[in-house]
Amino acid sequence: MPEPHPHGAGRRWLPRSTEGWLVVVILVFGAFLGLATDTFLTFANIFDLLNISAFNAIMAVGLLVVLVAGGIDISFAVAASVVQYLTAVTVMQLGGGNWAIGLLLASAFGFMLGAINASLIYYFRIISIVVTIATFNIFFGLLMFFTRGRSIYDLPDWLLDRIIVFEFETPGGDFAFLTLPVVVMVAVVAATWLFLNRSSLGRQLYAMGDNAEGARRVGINIAAMHFLAYGWLGVCAGIGGLMQAHYVQEVVPNALYGRELDVLAAVVLGGARLGGGRGTILGALLGVTLVTMTQNGLNLMGVSPYAFQMVVGLVILVAITMSNLEGLEAFLRRFARPRRGQTGGKG
Amino acid sequence: MAAGDVAGGDAARHVLAVEHVSKVFGGVRALVDVDFDVLEGEVHCLAGENGCGKSTLIKIVSGVHAPEPGAVLRFAGERVEGLTPVTARRLGIQVIWQDLALFPEMTVAENIAFEANLGGRPRWVDYRAMRRTASRVLERLGVALPTGRPLRELGIAQRQVVAIARALVAEARLVFMDEPTASLTQAETRALFEVVHRLKADGIATVFVSHRLAEVLEIAERVTVLRDGRKVGVFPAGELTQNRLAELMTGEAHEAVVRARDLTAAPVVLEVDGLARGGEYEDISFRLHAGEILGVTGLLGAGRTEVAATLFGLTAPDRGGMRLDGRDLRLGSNRDAIRAGIAYVSEDRLSLGLVQPQSISRNVAITVLDRLLGFFGLLDPARERRLVGDWVDRLRIRIGRPEDAVATLSGGNQQRVVLAKWLATEPRLLILDSPTVGVDIGARAGIFQIVRELAAEGLAILMISDEIPELYHNADRILHMRAGRLVGEFQPGEAPIEAIEAAVHA
Numbered sequence: 001m002p003e004p005h006p007h008g009a010g011r012r013w014l015p016r017s018t019e020g021w022l023v024v025v026i027l028v029f030g031a032f033l034g035l036a037t038d039t040f041l042t043f044a045n046i047f048d049l050l051n052i053s054a055f056n057a058i059m060a061v062g063l064l065v066v067l068v069a070g071g072i073d074i075s076f077a078v079a080a081s082v083v084q085y086l087t088a089v090t091v092m093q094l095g096g097g098n099w100a101i102g103l104l105l106a107s108a109f110g111f112m113l114g115a116i117n118a119s120l121i122y123y124f125r126i127i128s129i130v131v132t133i134a135t136f137n138i139f140f141g142l143l144m145f146f147t148r149g150r151s152i153y154d155l156p157d158w159l160l161d162r163i164i165v166f167e168f169e170t171p172g173g174d175f176a177f178l179t180l181p182v183v184v185m186v187a188v189v190a191a192t193w194l195f196l197n198r199s200s201l202g203r204q205l206y207a208m209g210d211n212a213e214g215a216r217r218v219g220i221n222i223a224a225m226h227f228l229a230y231g232w233l234g235v236c237a238g239i240g241g242l243m244q245a246h247y248v249q250e251v252v253p254n255a256l257y258g259r260e261l262d263v264l265a266a267v268v269l270g271g272a273r274l275g276g277g278r279g280t281i282l283g284a285l286l287g288v289t290l291v292t293m294t295q296n297g298l299n300l301m302g303v304s305p306y307a308f309q310m311v312v313g314l315v316i317l318v319a320i321t322m323s324n325l326e327g328l329e330a331f332l333r334r335f336a337r338p339r340r341g342q343t344g345g346k347g
Numbered sequence: 348m349a350a351g352d353v354a355g356g357d358a359a360r361h362v363l364a365v366e367h368v369s370k371v372f373g374g375v376r377a378l379v380d381v382d383f384d385v386l387e388g389e390v391h392c393l394a395g396e397n398g399c400g401k402s403t404l405i406k407i408v409s410g411v412h413a414p415e416p417g418a419v420l421r422f423a424g425e426r427v428e429g430l431t432p433v434t435a436r437r438l439g440i441q442v443i444w445q446d447l448a449l450f451p452e453m454t455v456a457e458n459i460a461f462e463a464n465l466g467g468r469p470r471w472v473d474y475r476a477m478r479r480t481a482s483r484v485l486e487r488l489g490v491a492l493p494t495g496r497p498l499r500e501l502g503i504a505q506r507q508v509v510a511i512a513r514a515l516v517a518e519a520r521l522v523f524m525d526e527p528t529a530s531l532t533q534a535e536t537r538a539l540f541e542v543v544h545r546l547k548a549d550g551i552a553t554v555f556v557s558h559r560l561a562e563v564l565e566i567a568e569r570v571t572v573l574r575d576g577r578k579v580g581v582f583p584a585g586e587l588t589q590n591r592l593a594e595l596m597t598g599e600a601h602e603a604v605v606r607a608r609d610l611t612a613a614p615v616v617l618e619v620d621g622l623a624r625g626g627e628y629e630d631i632s633f634r635l636h637a638g639e640i641l642g643v644t645g646l647l648g649a650g651r652t653e654v655a656a657t658l659f660g661l662t663a664p665d666r667g668g669m670r671l672d673g674r675d676l677r678l679g680s681n682r683d684a685i686r687a688g689i690a691y692v693s694e695d696r697l698s699l700g701l702v703q704p705q706s707i708s709r710n711v712a713i714t715v716l717d718r719l720l721g722f723f724g725l726l727d728p729a730r731e732r733r734l735v736g737d738w739v740d741r742l743r744i745r746i747g748r749p750e751d752a753v754a755t756l757s758g759g760n761q762q763r764v765v766l767a768k769w770l771a772t773e774p775r776l777l778i779l780d781s782p783t784v785g786v787d788i789g790a791r792a793g794i795f796q797i798v799r800e801l802a803a804e805g806l807a808i809l810m811i812s813d814e815i816p817e818l819y820h821n822a823d824r825i826l827h828m829r830a831g832r833l834v835g836e837f838q839p840g841e842a843p844i845e846a847i848e849a850a851v852h853a
Contacts, residue, residue: 198472203457203464207450214448219433219465277452 018271022286029293037300043168043176045296053292054181055244057285059263060270061192062236064284067267068196069229070209070276071121071128075136076233077260079113080241082139084251087242088152088159096156102242110238111231113139118230122223136260143253152251159242160249181243188236193281195232205229209276265315266291291315362387362521362552363408363422363440369415370403377403378414381578383571385521388550390543392557392567392584395596400576401556405523409442410435423520439520445529447510451499456481458498459512484512487549488542503647504535511542521552528562529813532646533852540566560589561848574598605840606799607823610639615673616807617776619658622667627653628831631667635776640798640808642822644815644851650831651811652694655778658809659691660684671775685714690769692762694780694811700765701753708735708749710764715771738767742797762794770801777801779810783817795821815851819844827851 015021034041059076066073086109091097097105113135120131167177196202208215208225216222245251270287272279294315295308364384370377378400385391393401406412408420410430420427422438449458457464460477481494490508492501498509507527514522528536543553543566557563563570564584572579572595579595587595613636622631628650635641643651656662658669660678669676671687678684684691693700701710712719712731719734721727735749744763746756753764762782769777779798783791799821802808812818818825819839827835827850837847 200464200466200468200470200472203461203472206453207461207464210450210452211448213446214450217432217444217448218461219436221467224467277450 019280019283019286022270022283022290026286026290026293029290029297033293033297033300037297039300040297042172042174043170044172044174045300047176047178049292049296050182051177051179051247053288054179054185055240055247056259056263056266056292057185057288058181058188058236058240058243059259060267060284060288061189061281062233062240063263063267064270064272064279064281065192065196065205065232065236066128066229067272067274068209068276068279069205069225070212071226071229072132072264072274073117073128073230073233074132074260074264075113075117075139076132076237077256077258077263078136078140078143079110079234080237080244080259081251081253081256082113082143083109083238083241084245085143085147085152085253087238088155088245088251091156091159092154096158098158102159103239106238106242107235108238110234110236110241112234113237114230114232114234115227117234118226121230122226140254140257147253149253151253153249155245155249155251159246162249179247181247184239184243188239189281189285192232192236196281201225201228206277209278211277261316262291262295262312263288265312269315360387361385361421361424362389364424365408365421366419368404368407368418368420370400370407370412371415372403376576378407378576381573381576383408383578384581385552385554387520387552388547389552390547390555390566390568391552392555392563392570393573394557394560394563394570394592395573399573399596401573402525403576404573405442405525405554405556408435409440409523436517439518440523441514441517441519441521442523443507443510443514443525443527445525445527447506449498449506449509449513452497454495455492455498455501455509456494458509459484459494460516461513462516480516481512484515487515488512488545490538490542504531504538507531507539508542511546515546515551519551521554522546523554523556525556527555528557528559529647531852533849536562536852559848560592561845564589564592572596604820606821607839607841608639610636610823613637613639616671617658617809618670618673620668620670622654622657622664622669624653624657624662624664627662628828631833633826633833635807635809637807638802638805639824640802640810640822642818642825643809643811643828644813644818644825644847645828646851647813649828651828652780653831654828655691655780655809655811658684658776658778659689685772685774688773688775689778690772690774690776691778692765692769692780692782694784700768701761703754704752706750707739707744707746707753707756707764708732710753711735711738711767711771714768734771735767738771742767742770743793759791759793763797766794766797775807777806777808779808781812782810783812783814791817815844815848819847 015024030041039045059080063073063076083106087102087105090105091102094101117128117132117135120126120135121128163180164177165180165183167175170176196205204215204220205225205228207218208220208222212222215225241256244256248255266287267279267284268274268287269290270279270283270285272284291312294311298308298311299305362385366382368381368383369379381400381404383393383404393404395401403412407414407418408430410432413430414420420430422440427434427438450461453461456474456478459481463477463480464472478494485492485494485508488508488511492505492508498506501509511522511524527539531539546553555563555567564587567584569581570584570587570592571581572592574596575598579598582595615634616637617635619634620632623629631654633641643654645651653662657664660681660683663678669678671689676687678687681691702713708731712734715734716726719726719730721730732749738744739746739749742763744756744760744767746760753761756764782794782798795817798808798810810818810822815825822839825837825839825847826833827837827847835850
């Protein structure tokens with residue numbers, strides 16, 4: 001992402017951080033969508049976006065933890081689907097359960113799936129992208145195999161009842177409301193922020209992502225850090241999965257398939273560096289906001305949903321190119337370099 | 348008196364005293380029955396050529412490696428068994444490795460006070476306390492650093508201070524510094540020595556690992572010399588001269604042979620004129636003659652390797668020209684360079700220059716596959732065998748079978764395999780980047796002998812090195828680079844080696 005600009009004067013009005021850039025882009029884009037459509041800048045739409053994107057935001061901060069620690073995870077979205085199933089089946093077995101039991105189970109199942117990734121990565125020394133592409137396929141394959149692709153509609157009442165925490169009637173006569181997932185999102189984001197920035201373990205994670213050998217030398221427990229990072233993402237995926245099931249009031253095995261890339265795009269767009277050590281919660285949230293806005297905006301303007309896929313792909317490419325400015329510079333230099341060795345020598 | 352006396356005397360005054368330390372790695376004896384001791388508040392130097400066992404010894408006393416049975420390790424008089432990195436740190440042993448183990452994205456303060464984040468028990472982080480700790484320690488060291496800035500914005504000398512400050516926060520009693528001055532200017536080295544004196548005043552011992560003899564003798568009180576894994580002895584620095592120390596380290600009378608020849612009359616092989624590349628180097632012009640060994644030295648980051656990368660077609664210059672044997676060189680890639688007759692043995696040859704798990708034979712043949720083709724364009728194994736056999740003989744590479752993996756060879760022999768691989772292309776110009784890094788002393792002499800023989804056959808050789816003595820005793824001329832520019836040229840023999848060293852580290 002754009003680095004603080006080296007040339008000071010004349011450029012001072014430009015944002016100095018990734019987050020600053022995102023705020024500018026979001027405001028400009030939001031203003032554009034407000035003018036281009038008559039529905040985007042309405043309370044009903046914006047509150048709806050918050051409800052819908054709660055799931056992405058919960059996943060995004062979880063994924064941020066893994067990226068900051070120097071890893072990557074592709075499997076978390078299908079892991080969330082697996083958790084939805086396991087949780088739904090378990091609470092039905094228990095005779096219904098309640099929110100507390102549901103959240104606890106979802107967290108535990110999520111952690112377990114994260115721990116599987118962590119142990120494969122740490123104990124077998126396989127790079128995280130390879131492990132999680134494999135577990136992505138394994139999780140999804142097992143899920144489809146055992147469910148035969150069938151959805152669950154017969155869910156306990158507590159999970160189906162929509163909980164509205166805030167509601168008001170807009171001047172236009174619509175109802176705008178915030179639901180439970182938004183509250184849970186705020187809680188997960190706050191917890192993750194505290195963990196990464198204010199707890200000693202979070203700082204150890206940053207250190208490991210920043211300089212893995214250095215972290216090992218100062219005596220950080222690398223194995224524990226792997227379980228912590230992937231486990232944290234697993235818990236986020238579990239809780240996020242439960243929220244998504246609650247919001248759509250059903251459990252569909254392939255509902256979340258493919259979401260991992262939207263979330264990854266959002267987090268990388270928010271300034272998290274693939275390779276570790278850099279990334280903020282604020283950036284991840286702004287990234288989610290921008291990706292959600294793009295999707296919603298294209299929708300409202302009547303553009304094909306496939307265009308969104310394309311935009312997500314572009315966002316990942318651009319964000320990764322920009323996050324490696326040296327690489328970009330070298331790339332541009334190839335075009336700028338003089339073709340002839342002798343010309344333009346010093347006179 | 349000092350040395351022998353105190354070493355045998357009051358044990359309580361020793362921060363560290365180890366006896367009978369040996370270490371074997373896969374059949375190779377890295378350390379043989381070594382004794383080593385450091386007094387409280389002492390500035391001690393561990394001297395020896397690369398591969399003499401210095402790093403192994405440090406790794407043993409800091410708990411990274413376990414010594415062979417029979418070793419006795421005492422810290423502040425107490426015998427310690429089963430030392431681990433964690434217990435070593437608890438005993439006040441801190442090692443500042445050359446790569447410093449710092450966190451570039453974090454602030455200077457957090458890097459210094461990182462200790463506060465350690466341990467498995469989760470705690471809340473108190474950034475204000477971290478900043479206070481950092482300022483307090485920096486004040487104690489008499490250094491001012493921007494504690495709120497990310498470490499990546501600091502230069503290498505300042506990072507070194509950060510690493511030392513971190514060791515102090517951890518209540519160090521003894522700080523090992525591994526080649527701390529390797530990339531410092533003279534002024535920065537002065538500042539570092541100032542910091543070491545402050546540590547001494549606080550009763551903290553420092554062990555320097557260095558092979559810059561002048562520095563060793565200036566800062567250290569005692570010098571422990573290792574050679575080929577054995578302890579040569581402990582000497583008060585005041586009783587040593589640079590020549591004497593060099594003799595102790597190498598084990599041979601330090602004959603100051605200068606082999607520089609005047610080759611200005613020989614045909615010019617490479618002519619570089621006003622070469623420049625933004626941010627890397629500027630206005631580089633020189634000539635290299637047939638049969639000449641031209642040394643290039645300078646501090647790390649002076650642009651030496653960058654110039655070599657351009658000569659080998661890996662990067663394109665912004666301005667200036669290169670001519671090989673009078674013909675303009677236009678290199679679009681390193682393939683063009685190889686075709687033009689340029690060979691480049693990189694600094695990081697062990698990872699970049701060799702395919703370690705593959706056979707010696709394949710590694711040698713890889714650059715000239717097109718010349719080994721037989722029927723239907725398939726590789727002709729007989730030709731490959733002949734080629735590899737030739738080079739193994741010519742370079743006197745000690746191998747079992749050509750089919751063995753390169754990884755089974757010693758550093759010196761691996762270096763020869765890289766050379767063979769490039770010489771097989773029959774180059775006009777050979778670029779050697781830091782040819783002796785990771786090669787032990789005995790093997791070094793052998794490699795230089797080969798390099799000189801190649802030069803005698805008319806090959807033009809550009810040799811980049813940090814080790815000024817190596818260049819002084821092998822090169823015909825030495826170019827000095829600083830901050831991307833050529834700032835000096837020396838003839839070994841005409842200029843004394845001390846003058847060159849002073850110029851480079853000024």
